[in-house]
Amino acid sequence: MATSSISGLASGLDTATIIEQLMQLEAAPQTRLKSKVTSEQSLVTTLQTLNTKVALLGSKAEALAKPSAWTPLTATSSNTAVSVTAGASAGPATLSVTVTGVARSHQLGFAQAHALTDQVTGASTSVRLDRFDGSPVDLATDGTLSGLARAINDPANATGLAASLVKVADGSYQLLVESVATGAAQDFTLTGSDGAALLGGATVRAGSDASINLGAGIVVTSTTNTFTDVLPGVTLTLGAAATTGTTSSVALTRDTSKLATSVKDLVDTVNSLLADIDAQTSYDTATKKSGALAGDSTARSLRSALLNAVYPSDGTSLASLGIQVSRTGTLTFDQSAFTQAYAADPAGVAERFSTAGDGFAARVATVAKGASNSTTGTLTAAITGRRTGIERLQDGIEAWDTRLELRRTTLQRQFTALETALGQMSSQSSWLAGQISSLPSSSS
Incomplete structure (x- = not known):
């Protein structure tokens, strides 16, 4: 409950300032x-x-x-067409690399050109895909050229092939199909369901493995253009510019x-x-x-x-x-x-x-x-201990806020009571003075 104070009305004292000064002394511990x-x-x-x-x-x-961290190697290649990377298990080495073959996908380019909506699969709307693994697959299509490409590219059919329709003239397209992966083992055929040639037959670009000659009769092959762990931790990669006959000097040296x-x-x-x-x-x-x-x-x-x-x-x-x-x-x-x-x-x-x-x-x-x-x-x-100590100090500061507020209220009440008492005494004094002055004077 707030308590009002009368600042010096009776005493003439600046009680508000006195209270503030007293509160500053009281707040010294909190400060x-x-x-x-x-x-x-x-x-x-x-x-x-x-x-x-x-x-x-x-x-x-x-x-x-x-x-x-203690096997740092700098891997360099004299030809940008042959890149080299060194892993943690690699050690110092030098290699003379000659490219004897690059990895290619198996590719079929079909002879006949058609409109996208032309029926191209013959009497049946299905076509036969043979990967030479002993289990040919019949792919269901709608019989059109565009439908044939969609069936080959459908992920649900998992053909491992990519079909493209190449525009050779207005409204006329030829079908190009190639294996997604590279390597000699990626060969395939695509025919009618009865084994008949599809779209007038296809020109074949056979898939091939990549191979490099390291000299001394050592030839390394890979189904891709990346040769992993040619040496422990050493990987060689043939870039797009690599061709048969490309050579490179590869060096792995300690980077002291x-x-x-x-x-x-x-x-x-x-x-x-x-x-x-x-x-x-x-x-x-x-x-x-x-x-x-x-x-x-x-x-x-x-x-x-x-x-x-x-x-x-x-x-x-x-x-x-x-x-x-x-x-x-x-x-x-x-x-x-x-x-x-x-x-x-x-x-x-x-x-x-x-x-x-x-x-x-x-x-x-x-x-x-x-x-x-x-x-x-x-x-x-x-840090945790200091933070805990700070929390305790802040709790103490909050407790002092309550204590100081109560002390301020007490001081305000005391000074208000003082002013009230002095005011009453002043009134009584004035009354007594008036009474005394009203008394009749006596003559000797």
């Missing part, structure tokens, strides 16, 4: 709570930013820790520079994160201010764990691979030393970085994931 919420929210933002950077580091380290760049990127990301932690946990003697995370054990523990990831459990050093800890507590990377070490022992270096040997990248990934995991991460737990 401190609000300030605490602001600082805690800022701290949560700082932790979230740090957590995002740690998660990014974890993703990079996890990618570099995969054994497949790309790998060195990936390692440097990981080291740089670690150093960037260490710099962020230092900035947030340090004390600036010039400004006399501490970082947002000064004294935060989670951030400091993370920094130590990242540096300790340089050292494997057997206590050996990565200095021979170009990675060392500097005097300032950051990492240094000697790309030349790394390149030399990898060239001398690719498998050994890979093991010292990847999950195969609990390597450096794998250890960094473990540390990063341990801090940034969305449910069990130490940074995640710190």
Whole structure:
């Protein structure tokens, strides 16, 4: 219930201002709570930013820790008509490729031209498709040229063929049918249901397999223009420009520079994160201010764990691979030393970085994931704890709102009562003065 106040009508005091000043004193604890919420929210933002950077580091380290990341190959072909791709299982190799055949579909071009509505299937409206698999199929049509094409193309008939009607003159079309797949095994015939020639017979372009000669008497064939796993993980593809006699030199070489760049990127990301932690946990003697995370054990523990990831459990050093800890507590990377070490022992270096040997990248990934995991991460737990604390503080602030409102009401009632009492006293004083002045004066 609201309580009105009479500001200084009797006392001459500015009671409204007095109440506001008293309320400011009463609200001091709430003000401190609000300030605490602001600082805690800022701290949560700082932790979230740090957590995002740690998660990014974890993703990079996890990618570099995969054994497949340590077989980087550059695949090149001297002729664009022959393309090459290398998978994870591929290794360094060179191939001399000569195309001895390209894959083609089996194709029939029928001789007679007709209007689309002409009856072309003879006495019966069905036609016979023979794929030479011992089970010819009779296709039902409406007997017209367009109906014949529709029956061949109908997915429900599953012919494996594509029929096209080629316009050779106004109102006149010839039928072209070809296998959807390529290869010598795609041959077929299309006749009347009685085996008679259809549409005056057809000119045949036989389907063929693709073949390449790799030299030394090795010939590889494929029903398509793609040769999968010619070598483990190596795929060759003949493009549209490839013809019989096309040659190409194919090379798969280790891309050491790309790998060195990936390692440097990981080291740089670690150093960037260490710099962020230092900035947030340090004390600036010039400004006399501490970082947002000064004294935060989670951030400091993370920094130590990242540096300790340089050292494997057997206590050996990565200095021979170009990675060392500097005097300032950051990492240094000697790309030349790394390149030399990898060239001398690719498998050994890979093991010292990847999950195969609990390597450096794998250890960094473990540390990063341990801090940034969305449910069990130490940074995640710190953020959750801070948020819970903020919720409690906000509950306290709301409780103070109610307490302060009651206090304001009490003060307004007290000052109103004071003004009322003073007003009554003033009235009584005036009445008494009037009574006294009305008394008769006596003479001596």
